[in-house]
Amino acid sequence: MDLSNNTIERICKIFGHLDALEKRGVDFVSSKELAGEIGATEYTIRKDISLLGGPGYTRKGYEVKSFKKELGEKFLLTKRRKACIVGLGRLGTALLDYENFQEDGFEIVAGFDCSVNKIERIRTSIDVFAVSRLEEIVEARDIELGIVAVPAESAQEVVDLLTKAGVKGILNFSPVKVNIPTHIVHLDMDFTNALRFIAARFIMKKT
Amino acid sequence: MDLSNNTIERICKIFGHLDALEKRGVDFVSSKELAGEIGATEYTIRKDISLLGGPGYTRKGYEVKSFKKELGEKFLLTKRRKACIVGLGRLGTALLDYENFQEDGFEIVAGFDCSVNKIERIRTSIDVFAVSRLEEIVEARDIELGIVAVPAESAQEVVDLLTKAGVKGILNFSPVKVNIPTHIVHLDMDFTNALRFIAARFIMKKT
DNA sequence: TTTTTTTAGTGAATTTATTCACAGATAATA
DNA sequence: TATTATCTGTGAATAAATTCACTAAAAAAA
Ligand SMILES: NC(=O)c1ccc[n+]([C@@H]2O[C@H](COP(=O)([O-])OP(=O)(O)OC[C@H]3O[C@@H](n4cnc5c(N)ncnc54)[C@H](O)[C@@H]3O)[C@@H](O)[C@H]2O)c1
Ligand SMILES: NC(=O)c1ccc[n+]([C@@H]2O[C@H](COP(=O)([O-])OP(=O)(O)OC[C@H]3O[C@@H](n4cnc5c(N)ncnc54)[C@H](O)[C@@H]3O)[C@@H](O)[C@H]2O)c1
Numbered sequence: 001m002d003l004s005n006n007t008i009e010r011i012c013k014i015f016g017h018l019d020a021l022e023k024r025g026v027d028f029v030s031s032k033e034l035a036g037e038i039g040a041t042e043y044t045i046r047k048d049i050s051l052l053g054g055p056g057y058t059r060k061g062y063e064v065k066s067f068k069k070e071l072g073e074k075f076l077l078t079k080r081r082k083a084c085i086v087g088l089g090r091l092g093t094a095l096l097d098y099e100n101f102q103e104d105g106f107e108i109v110a111g112f113d114c115s116v117n118k119i120e121r122i123r124t125s126i127d128v129f130a131v132s133r134l135e136e137i138v139e140a141r142d143i144e145l146g147i148v149a150v151p152a153e154s155a156q157e158v159v160d161l162l163t164k165a166g167v168k169g170i171l172n173f174s175p176v177k178v179n180i181p182t183h184i185v186h187l188d189m190d191f192t193n194a195l196r197f198i199a200a201r202f203i204m205k206k207t
Numbered sequence: 208m209d210l211s212n213n214t215i216e217r218i219c220k221i222f223g224h225l226d227a228l229e230k231r232g233v234d235f236v237s238s239k240e241l242a243g244e245i246g247a248t249e250y251t252i253r254k255d256i257s258l259l260g261g262p263g264y265t266r267k268g269y270e271v272k273s274f275k276k277e278l279g280e281k282f283l284l285t286k287r288r289k290a291c292i293v294g295l296g297r298l299g300t301a302l303l304d305y306e307n308f309q310e311d312g313f314e315i316v317a318g319f320d321c322s323v324n325k326i327e328r329i330r331t332s333i334d335v336f337a338v339s340r341l342e343e344i345v346e347a348r349d350i351e352l353g354i355v356a357v358p359a360e361s362a363q364e365v366v367d368l369l370t371k372a373g374v375k376g377i378l379n380f381s382p383v384k385v386n387i388p389t390h391i392v393h394l395d396m397d398f399t400n401a402l403r404f405i406a407a408r409f410i411m412k413k414t
Numbered sequence: 415t416t417t418t419t420t421t422a423g424t425g426a427a428t429t430t431a432t433t434c435a436c437a438g439a440t441a442a443t444a
Numbered sequence: 445t446a447t448t449a450t451c452t453g454t455g456a457a458t459a460a461a462t463t464c465a466c467t468a469a470a471a472a473a474a
Contacts, residue, residue, distance in 0.1 A: 003411045006431075012403040016383075036214075036386055043433050046452065056452045073406040083402070090301035095398075095438045097297065100382060104399045144409075145402065150358075169405035175307060177244055184461065185408040187401050191302075191378075192311045194394050195290070195352065196219040198376035200282040202351075203390040204210045213461075238423065247455050253422065261424045265469040418473070429466070434457070443448070 007048050013038040014045070015077055019104075030061035080105050082143045084167075086131060087150030088122060089111040091173055095147060097123050109141050114154075130194045131161070138165035147170045152176045152202035214255050220245040221252070222284055223273035226311075237268035287312050289350045291337065293365045294357030295320040296330060298380055302354060303331050321361075332394075338368070340376050345372035352376045360384045 003011070017037050021029055029050070031042040033193055038045075049056070054070055056062045072078035083101070087109050095101075096111050111128040113119050119128050129137055131205060137143070138206050145164035155174035162170055163181060170186040172178060175193075180186045210218070224244050225296045228236055238249040238256070245252075256263070261277055265267045279285035290308070292299050297316050302308075303318050318335040320326050326335050336344055344350070353369035355362055355377060362381035369377060370388055377393040379385060382400075 001409050003360045004407075004430075008407050008411055009400075009404055010280060012400050015403065016382075016397075016400060020383075021346075029310055031357055032451085041433070042451095047454085050453060057441095059441050060451060061451070062426075073357050073412055077392070077403055077406060079456050081406055081407075085442080090304065094297035098398070100399055101402070104400070104403070106402050114377070136266075145405065168409055169402075171401055171405060174280075175223075176227075185405045187405055188225075188400060189396065189398070191305070192313070193216075193311050194378055194396060195223065195288075195308070195376075196282075196284055197216055198352065198392045198394055199284060199286075199288055199380060200215050200219055202375055203282055205210050205213055239421085239458075248463070249421095251461080254424085254462075264473050266420045268421070359423060384429060416474080417456085420469100420470100420471080422469085423467085425465095429462070430460080432457105432459070435455095437455105438455090440449100441448105441450080443463105443473080 001051075003051060007051065008094040009041055010045070010048050010076065011052075011071060012036060012077075013076070014048075015068065016103070016104075018064055018071070022066045023070055024110050026064055027059045028057070029064055029067075031056070035188065041200055049075070068137075079108055079166065082107050082109045082141060083111060083145035083147055083182065084108065084110040084138065084141075084143045085147045085149055086112045086134065086171055087154070088118055088128060089149065089151075092147075092149035093122065093124070095149060096122075096128075106145070108147075109143060110137050112137075133160070134161050136197075138162070140166060143167060145171065148174055164193060194206045208258075210258060214258065217245060217247055217252070217255050218282065219276060219284075220281070221255075222275065222278045223311075225271055225278070228271045229275055233271055234349065235264070235267045235269065236271055236274075238263070240268070255378070256349055287313065287314055288352055289314050289316045289348060290352035290354055291315065291317040291341075291345065291348075291350045291370070292354045292356055293319045293341070294355065294361070295325055295335060296356065296358075297413060298330065299354075299356035300331070302356060303329075303333055303335075307339060313352070315354075316350060317344050319344075338365070341368050342372040345369070345374060350374060355379045355385075 008021040030063050031045040033056050035042040035045045054067050085095050108126055111126055112134050115129045122128050146167040148158050149156050152174045155178050159178045172188045175190050238252040242249040242252045261274050291312050292302050315333055318333055319338040319341050322337045329335050353366050353374040355364050359381045362383050362385050366385045366387055379395045382397050
């Protein structure tokens with residue numbers, strides 16, 4: 001299948017919202033409600049969903065449980081995925097113990113840092129290693145995702161390591177553009193850019 | 208002016224890249240190079256820039272220094288903006304001491320938490336307060352941006368407080384959809400969703 | 415000096431994304 | 445039971461975003 005990034009992003013949000021609804025014991029949800037929740041129109045949502053063929057029911061909407069299951073299967077979002085965090089500084093250690101990842105199907109199974117001191121001092125239930133063992137551990141533990149939380153100047157180096165180790169996706173928190181081979185899916189989370197975006201919209205706002 | 212979100216986002220990235228180039232002492236940059244750096248085509252970049260009327264020079268490109276200055280002025284990105292962080296847990300404290308914000312023109316001038324214990328224990332150069340003083344401090348210090356790093360269940364409450372206090376923008380790190388009045392610019396940073404997006408693209412990728 | 419190459423700027427063409435409009439279905443209501 | 449209101453699904457229309465194609469300018473090379 002061949003969905004646009006916009007559609008994939010919305011689908012992910014829908015999945016998250018279905019999860020919340022399921023936990024709240026809600027049985028059905030309409031495209032209108034989903035739209036409000038994820039910031040889109042009901043038309044767009046229905047188009048998105050129609051691409052996946054999910055069945056909706058007249059005057060009821062979509063059945064939360066089965067729809068979530070369907071999305072989970074189609075996108076393999078129910079498959080538990082293993083991830084590692086590289087760089088166990090302030091941000092990295094916060095991420096290491098972020099329980100939501102676990103709940104949402106992402107298992108942080110290893111942390112890496114170049115500082116042996118740091119590794120010894122960290123108190124966490126997750127295994128932490130010297131970054132020199134990254135390749136070995138990523139392979140041994142079938143890690144698919146790498147989360148980069150090292151300083152900007154080390155980011156490329158770490159990305160290269162992760163690439164070599166064979167991860168399939170990278171989430172980059174360092175505020176630099178890193179070179180990542182196209183066969184690896186990646187996303188940058190740049191907080192400064194987020195603040196700039198907000199500030200720029202103070203002035204230039206389109207609705 | 209009335210720019211699309213896509214354009215604004217690219218402009219912010221361009222601004223960031225110009226900043227990096229300036230620090231590296233580079234004088235000119237072409238649309239092609241910018242395009243490669245921020246993940247767009249040279250055509251799109253030129254269209255974006257043409258909307259702002261920035262002058263480019265034949266066979267040289269854009270003059271880094273003056274172009275950055277121009278963008279900074281047009282979008283008020285050079286204006287230093289004051290921000291506060293609400294919720295000084297693992298993520299909040301990491302953000303509190305993130306020096307890049309400072310460098311990039313965002314000044315974290317206050318932190319808030321509901322736990323008095325926590326406030327007393329925190330070691331940072333930034334002033335921290337009980338959340339009950341939020342409104343007072345936001346007004347007194349002219350804080351324009353609120354960064355939300357409290358647990359999901361407190362997010363709406365904190366957003367309401369920030370709204371009441373009169374911030375102009377909110378960056379939300381809690382993984383829930385909060386209700387924010389339309390006159391406030393806001394952006395959600397949902398890490399789980401980011402990982403889901405990456406995972407979904409393992410399967411459904413469009414280029 | 416002349417030619418070639420590189421680059422911006424921009425209207426037109428194309429592609430992509432969103433929204434509309436309405437048929438079909440069914441639950442709720444009268 | 446008949447009617448009304450609500451919801452999906454989808455082709456058509458519209459809108460938006462991107463890409464193309466070409467002009468003009470000027471630096472570099474010949
Ligand atoms: N702190 C924040 O709130 C924050 C916010 C946004 C972005 N970031 C970005 O996230 C990254 C980490 O920020 P931080 O504040 O946690 O930094 P930090 O300095 O606290 O931690 C960085 C860690 O990376 C380790 N490291 C350095 N080079 C390494 C390498 N080659 N291999 C493995 N480990 C290595 C260091 O030993 C250190 O433990 C930075 O790129 C920063 O710009 C941080
Ligand atoms: N830890 C992470 O790496 C991470 C990653 C992504 C998202 N998040 C999100 O960021 C938020 C914070 O995460 P965390 O791990 O730092 O949590 P945390 O529990 O470590 O910290 C939350 C802090 O918020 C404070 N707080 C609670 N209610 C408050 C209120 N009404 N007003 C002011 N302060 C209040 C608490 O006292 C605590 O200090 C959560 O919503 C979490 O889902 C965290």
